[in-house]
Amino acid sequence: MPSWVEQGIGEYSKRLPRELKLVWREVPLAKRGKDMAAEGEQILKLIPAAERVVALDVQGKRVSTEKLAEHLDAWQMSGDNYSILIGGPDGLSPACLARADMRWSLSDLTLPHPLVRVVLAEQLYRAWTITVNHPYHRA
Numbered sequence: 660m661p662s663w664v665e666q667g668i669g670e671y672s673k674r675l676p677r678e679l680k681l682v683w684r685e686v687p688l689a690k691r692g693k694d695m696a697a698e699g700e701q702i703l704k705l706i707p708a709a710e711r712v713v714a715l716d717v718q719g720k721r722v723s724t725e726k727l728a729e730h731l732d733a734w735q736m737s738g739d740n741y742s743i744l745i746g747g748p749d750g751l752s753p754a755c756l757a758r759a760d761m762r763w764s765l766s767d768l769t770l771p772h773p774l775v776r777v778v779l780a781e782q783l784y785r786a787w788t789i790t791v792n793h794p795y796h797r798a
């Protein structure tokens with residue numbers, strides 16, 4: 660990843676409390692139009708069986724920041740761990756989408772994978788600030 664991506668996700672990650680640690684796991688990107696199933700298998704191997712899964716998918720439900728804050732609050736109360744899957748240029752494999760408990764769309768826009776990481780980290784941080792009434796969201 661470019662340094663600006665690492666800097667961006669690093670900045671938002673360090674702002675989150677210890678109990679909301681972001682861990683990024685990567686799999687090699689499949690060649691465009693090929694090996695999507697193999698890429699999906701690699702992703703699924705990284706997800707513990709008991710973990711809940713949110714797939715970022717262009718066909719998924721759009722979620723506002725406020726709704727994300729509600730989900731984040733519920734996730735914390737549940738004590739479950741969550742994996743949020745970000746697909747490559749061709750999206751996520753059918754197996755990954757089938758494994759998902761929720762399917763969300765960040766935007767109707769097509770966003771490059773590196774930018775999605777930064778947007779996701781920022782939105783998770785913003786959602787957390789809403790749950791603790793921190794002024795960041797209102798700034």
